[in-house]
Amino acid sequence: MSLQDKVLSSSEVLNFRGSGFRSLDDIKELEGGREGLNAFLAVAEPEDLEPCGQGPLEGVMVALKDNICTNRLPTTCGSRILEGYRSPYEATVVQRLRQAGALIAGKTNLDEFGMGSSTENSAFGPTLNPVDRSLVPGGSSGGSAAAVAAGYVRMALGSDTGGSVRQPAAFCGVVGIKPTYGRISRYGLIAFASSLDQIGTIGATVLEASLLLEVVSGHDTRDSTSAEKPVPRYRDAAVQGIEGMVVGIPTEYFPEQLDPPVRALLDEACERLVAAGAEVRPVSLPHTEFAIPCYYVLATAEASSNLARYDGVRFGARLPAEGLDRMYELTRGNFGAEVKRRIMLGTYVLSSGYYDAYYGTAQRTRASIAHDFTAAFNEVDVLFTPTSPTPAFPLGERVLDPVAMYLSDVFTVTANLAGIPGLSVPIGTVGGLPLGGQLLGPWWGESHIIAAAGALEASYREDT
Amino acid sequence: MSVSARDVQRIGELARLHLEDDELKRLTSDLNAILRHVDSLRDLGSTKQPEDSSQIGSKLESVSREHVEGPDKLREMPADFAPEWKEGFFLVPAPPGVHPSGDQ
Numbered sequence: 082m083s084l085q086d087k088v089l090s091s092s093e094v095l096n097f098r099g100s101g102f103r104s105l106d107d108i109k110e111l112e113g114g115r116e117g118l119n120a121f122l123a124v125a126e127p128e129d130l131e132p133c134g135q136g137p138l139e140g141v142m143v144a145l146k147d148n149i150c151t152n153r154l155p156t157t158c159g160s161r162i163l164e165g166y167r168s169p170y171e172a173t174v175v176q177r178l179r180q181a182g183a184l185i186a187g188k189t190n191l192d193e194f195g196m197g198s199s200t201e202n203s204a205f206g207p208t209l210n211p212v213d214r215s216l217v218p219g220g221s222s223g224g225s226a227a228a229v230a231a232g233y234v235r236m237a238l239g240s241d242t243g244g245s246v247r248q249p250a251a252f253c254g255v256v257g258i259k260p261t262y263g264r265i266s267r268y269g270l271i272a273f274a275s276s277l278d279q280i281g282t283i284g285a286t287v288l289e290a291s292l293l294l295e296v297v298s299g300h301d302t303r304d305s306t307s308a309e310k311p312v313p314r315y316r317d318a319a320v321q322g323i324e325g326m327v328v329g330i331p332t333e334y335f336p337e338q339l340d341p342p343v344r345a346l347l348d349e350a351c352e353r354l355v356a357a358g359a360e361v362r363p364v365s366l367p368h369t370e371f372a373i374p375c376y377y378v379l380a381t382a383e384a385s386s387n388l389a390r391y392d393g394v395r396f397g398a399r400l401p402a403e404g405l406d407r408m409y410e411l412t413r414g415n416f417g418a419e420v421k422r423r424i425m426l427g428t429y430v431l432s433s434g435y436y437d438a439y440y441g442t443a444q445r446t447r448a449s450i451a452h453d454f455t456a457a458f459n460e461v462d463v464l465f466t467p468t469s470p471t472p473a474f475p476l477g478e479r480v481l482d483p484v485a486m487y488l489s490d491v492f493t494v495t496a497n498l499a500g501i502p503g504l505s506v507p508i509g510t511v512g513g514l515p516l517g518g519q520l521l522g523p524w525w526g527e528s529h530i531i532a533a534a535g536a537l538e539a540s541y542r543e544d545t
Numbered sequence: 546m547s548v549s550a551r552d553v554q555r556i557g558e559l560a561r562l563h564l565e566d567d568e569l570k571r572l573t574s575d576l577n578a579i580l581r582h583v584d585s586l587r588d589l590g591s592t593k594q595p596e597d598s599s600q601i602g603s604k605l606e607s608v609s610r611e612h613v614e615g616p617d618k619l620r621e622m623p624a625d626f627a628p629e630w631k632e633g634f635f636l637v638p639a640p641p642g643v644h645p646s647g648d649q
Contacts, residue, residue, distance in 0.1 A: 169626040303622075374583040385560060392561065394637055405640050410563035421562055422575055428560040429548065429576070430583075438546070442586050483575055484582050 103142075108186065108233050118209045118218075120227040122147050122157060124187035129153040137316075138296055139182030144228045144237040147188035148195055149280070150269040151175055154185070158271050159193040159203035162397045162415040172269020173304070174238060174280055174297040181296045186234050189224030193417045194388065195242055195273040197221050198489040200249070201480050202419045209476070212254060212515060216473040219249030219489075225283050226253040236293045237283045242273050243376055244468075244493025246281035247505035251468035251517020254507045256290040256534065257283045261525050262500035263308035265294075266301030274383035277376075277497040287506060287535045291315040294527065310525060318528035319535040324358035326533060329461030333369035334492055339470060342511045347467055350508040350518045350537060354465065357536040364461060366453040369495060371446050376494040377487055378430050378443035385427030388420070422483060451499040458523040463533050466492050468505040468517035492519060502527045506534040509541070546584060547577050 103111075109124050111117060121144070133139075145151065148158045150168035157163045175185065192202035200208040200223025208223040210216040211231035218227040222239025226249035229237050239246040241259035250257025259281040270280055280297065284290030295315040301307045330351065335344070351361050393399035393412035400415070402408040416424070430439035457464060469489060479486040496503035501524055505517035518537065520530035548556070553573045557564045564572065629636035 169628060371586055374586045377579065378583055378586070389561075394640055399638070402641055404642055406561075408641050409561045413560075413562055416562070418568075418571075421564075421568070422572060422579075424560050424562065425553065425556050425572055426576060426579060429552075429556050432556070432559065435546070438587065439583065446586060484578050487579075487582075 103233050105186065111231075111233070118211055118214070118227050118231055119206050120144075120189055120208050120218075120224045120231065120233065121187045122159070122190050122203075122205055122224070123154045125154060125185055130184050133182050133184060134180040136181035136296070137292060138178065138236075141183050141236065142186040142234045143178055143183045143293070144186050144189050144225055144234045145175065146191050146222050146225050146237070146239045148191060148240055148271040148273075149174060149188075149238060150271065151185065151188065154188050156188065156271070157205070158195075159191045159205060160416065160420070161204045162391050162412070164204070164398060166396075166398075168269070170269065173266040173301045175269065177297050177299075178238075183296070189222070189228055189237060189239075191224055191239075192221035192245075193420050194271070194384070195221040195240055195245055195278075196384070196419050196423055198244070198248060198486050199474075199476075199479065200224060200227075201476065202417055204417055207476060210253060210473050212252075212473070213513075215475055216514070217252065217476055219252035219469075219473060221245040221249075222257075222281075222283065223249045223252075226250050226255055226257065229253070229255045229283050229285055232285075235285045236289050238293070238297070239281050239283055240270055240273075241279055241281040241493075241497065241503075242277045242380060243497050244490045246283060247493050247503055247517065247519060248469050248489065250283055250505045251507075251515065251519075252473035254510075254515030255283055255285055256287050256507070256538075257281060257505045257517075258290050258294050258527070258531070259496060259503045260294060260298065260527050261308075261502045262497075263306050264298050264310075264502070264525070264527065266299070266304040266307045268301055268303040268307075272383075272387040274380040275387065276383060277380055279497070287531060287538045288316060288319045290504075291319045291531045291535075294531075308525075313528050315527060315531055318531040320539075321528075321532050321535070322358065323354065323533050323536045326359045326463065326529070327461045328354050328359045328361045328533065329364035329457055329464045330361060331364050331366045331369070331457070331464055331466060333366050334466035339467070340511070343467065343471065343516060346509045346511065346516050347465075347518065351465065353537055353540040354533065357540060359533070359536075361465075362461065364457045364464065366450075366457060366464075366495070368446065368449045368453050372450060372495045372498060373487060373491055375443045375446040375450065376490070376498060377426070378439050379447065379498075381423045381427035382431050382440050382443075383427070384420075385424045385431065388416075388424055391416070419483070447498045450495055454495075454499045454501055454521075454523070458526075462522075463526070463529045464521040465533070466519045466521065468492060468519040472511050472514035472516050496521055500524065502530055504530045504534050506537055507541070508537065546580055548573060548580065
């Protein structure tokens, strides 16, 4: 029986109620009611869904972060400047999802243009954490993580420029994978920082996040940075086990300031890795302390360039004005506070007289960070770290303190700077709130980190 | 390094962002807080030798692979998906002060 046989239409699948499935109507009802999380910015109508192919995701609902272009639903990037924008083409990942039989359930909320760690920077209001609605879901892919954690969908796509898939996955208690730079085509992903951006997958389980990764990965002639490398069966890696795997524990990711309950959960996760057959040993990544400043110089520099296109001529809802310069300024006034802050910082670090002091030094630091990983992966197969120093924090707590917000990403930005794959998997709760453990692998080593995450997940599942 | 309100005003002009007085004040404070943190990068020069940034490319085959000539699929695409397209150009609404004929 298949959708292609017309036994079931895709809209019938999405409107099926019961057995734990959420229909499109369920999502609309939940999101529009008092229990709404504001996880979705747009929910599909049944007529938006077809056609779709036959494949491993046949009939499966998948949500998309709203910085991934779709031509049947609006693409806003969480920004007033793109409110109502409808892309004339679809992202490559959307085409691959349709070919695999997936149904695009809707577009999820995000920090504007992916700039944030809490999804509070959306022009369309914050997303709430389904575990505790007074807390942030993390960001910037907070809508996707919340939609999976709340059971609206089992899988969602996000994007990860400095931890934006892994940190919200950790805060919401689900699985998030940021693959190697070049693993997934970025064609149709609206750019924030092009050398760091990567589409990633979020799933209720390691297997689901891995299967989604397998479907959307692969070379694409429309993205010159996508790699011509075969795509392994990641779904098999999720259950292959870790006998003999060597797991490195980077000392720099376990600072003394970590709360004791957080450290205790991380220690327990290490013990579980050993019990599953792995060997655990300490390693050093000495340039870690420079990762956040390096990241915020490079990411903002690239953002200031990428976002120059929102001028009311090329992109962006034009505001009427007397004269061209005034029109540019008024149109770009639709950017939110955090986007303006990053454009300003990026413009400053690229300006004459400061370029080498900031941008040049940051580029060299980036290479040092990558070199640290090369050295570490000569000794170990994967690395295990916390995904974030804390569980989810309260709404509003850090929104007025940009440096405190930026430090939320202290353990995740290094993977983007080096281009390596990273994964967050739940490792228990602190005070009832989910905590994520991060697995980092060598370039193209997604299968290793998926295997380690699968072993951890299986270990925790045995407890229940 | 730190920035003054006047510097921030100038950066805003370069970035084509008009800043109201309260925005200017807040951004000056925020940028200085961020720059204090970012300035730790300069400590790196005296404590650890930064690497040559070109080394990153050696690990990411996707950005350093050999150039192979082939059909440029992008070349044909804009006309296929552009809302309006004429003689190799996108058509957009005329900006203020610009007449469709091209005369100022």
